[in-house]
Amino acid sequence: MKFLKTIKVKEFKEILESVPILRNEEEKVDIEESFNRIISRDVISEINVPHFRKSRMDGYACIAENTFGAEEDNFIELELIEVIQAGDIPQKSLIKGQCSYVATGAAIPENANSVVMVEFTEKEGNSILISKAVTPGTYIIEIGHDIKEKSIIVKKESLVDLATMGILASAGSKEVWVFKQPKVSLLSTGNEIVSQDVKNLEIGKIYDVNSVVLKRAIENTGVLVNYLGIINDDYEELKSALDKALEISDIVILSGGTSKGEGDLGPQVLGKYDDIEIMVHGVKIKPGKPIIFTKLKKKIIFILPGYPTSALSCFYVFIDNFLRRLSGYPLKDRFSKKFELGERIYSTVGRHEFKAVKIKEENGNKKIFPIKTGSEAMSTIFLADGYIEIEELESVLERGDTRRVYFF
């Protein structure tokens, strides 16, 4: 077992990025449910799209050669033999001197090789007067113009976006093979944590925030989340919850239990698994000390700090895009912009700090101000617009310094 004591942000990010993406199991889903999923097999179209020659315009399908010489002052007359609306099956083939009305998208009758736009015609009973000659092929959409039969329309490993759904639907797919989503189990640990079902909180107890917030945050990355509830600080209880979580999921996220006090069972329990491969105990950041355990059996366990603000910060900085990479979801580009500091900010030397800040106007300029509460308060992240990063060796940022704010 590799045991790393505490590591830097950069190292932690590298470890996370080195975790291989496992995509093995597949499932068939309705194309309506395929949005943001990853295609697991090349999709081959069984049909040409369109599978019939159709008109690009409202007009008269005809034999182009019959219109040659038509001009504004030299109408050529064709006999209208049929009206073909979109969806109709043409009933008559054209012969010399004939035409059929075709709506946009309607099938072209046999023998027609062009369409004259309505704008260049006049109708007199069953006679259509053509005022403009057309060349063969004009305004005709040929068979397979959009999609060719037997061609690969969507490649394996593609992310399904709206246009991909469109291509699949055009080709008549009802279902599509996709990779299964990674499964994540979430546990809240701590004797102090109680559910919102409890009405009167006892002294010492606090409401479980991570089950609500982390659950949703994790869901937003395109994985399946299984919330396994609140686990007491009890060795046996935590061990059996972890066993279950490892059995049913690819990734386990625990919140709470990462500090070094007497009540920290998480690392203790995890140390007992024989096949733990890499264990990182603590990343030098503030707030929080996330831990990652990578197991031999390709399962990954994170322990996030118990304070919801710390847990959510760690999630934003490390876990969000990690999970998106595994699920195949589009990565999150955190919007950022530079501003001046409106106030001096202190930081702890030796830890890379993600400091919650607010942007406020001062003398007409937008400036950065620190949030006064810390990771112990949920309101810290609630009141913040984003965070700034403060390097390990910086202890004071002066008013007037310029910093990049990463917005939530």
Place this chain on the structure above:
Amino acid sequence: MKFLKTIKVKEFKEILESVPILRNEEEKVDIEESFNRIISRDVISEINVPHFRKSRMDGYACIAENTFGAEEDNFIELELIEVIQAGDIPQKSLIKGQCSYVATGAAIPENANSVVMVEFTEKEGNSILISKAVTPGTYIIEIGHDIKEKSIIVKKESLVDLATMGILASAGSKEVWVFKQPKVSLLSTGNEIVSQDVKNLEIGKIYDVNSVVLKRAIENTGVLVNYLGIINDDYEELKSALDKALEISDIVILSGGTSKGEGDLGPQVLGKYDDIEIMVHGVKIKPGKPIIFTKLKKKIIFILPGYPTSALSCFYVFIDNFLRRLSGYPLKDRFSKKFELGERIYSTVGRHEFKAVKIKEENGNKKIFPIKTGSEAMSTIFLADGYIEIEELESVLERGDTRRVYFF
């Protein structure tokens, strides 16, 4: 009835932006389901958070004055009377010379006014040797530090993000009042349209793409979507489908039936409603000619072009953020960047064109290339990276010109 023939992109956008946001009806939802919803009533916390004094650190809760004078070479001894883990209810009050162990987050015993970090102590049986004096208040989180009882924690009209869910959960909320989501009905019109359930397409028929793609696109804006199916080009059928849609929804989106051929029933049917207020027939854009009807009864009807590529383009450019504004969802900032044209592009004078383009490398530079197919092909938008806008009066863009690409 105001009848506007065809209008420009700018006018259409102005009309869309002038549509008032209607938020009247409320519903109570579980906080787990409140993400991206709009709060309909100020939320007041019924509790202080924390509702007890707690420790910010693992350490010894004591009476600060008892530690005065303690230094590395001058330990002060306190008697350990209790161990308080997070979640425990303290059983003993302190008197002079005593201390209780407190874990991070644990309740502070009565009479304690500070916590000495474990790092500045040594333990010898029941004696705790303190090597650093602390001032009153050190490492104590006071009652209501995070949230004050009876204070407004989330204001009416707020969008619920993860931090908002956190604040609500911290205060013990299980449910929250939110505005109901706007209801959108979606209809595909056209005799040529058939569902993917049909296995062998007849000549003249095509698969329904908009029901899948537009449905998902609309869902992504935070509204509720009701797909009412494929409606034939039949006056009575469309009228009764529209009547139903207007009854059950705030917004109706029809796809198909906007061109001026004989089969265009949409505008015809809509013109029959007495209380149509503004009717825009056609926006001078390519691809497509979207229509908006605003009804007196505050219902809005869009007719989008039938071609899926046109419908999706119109959706991206006009409808996406319109619906997000109504639902309260975060608006979509379309990422854009300037590139050089790798090839000449032609455009139709008199229409503002949204031209699908691809970015390809040429001699080491990323350049813009037009997609060769048009709005008739779903592959056009599938193969495109984004679009460029071409002004109404531009007919040719030359190779080497610089244009902004808006990415999908």
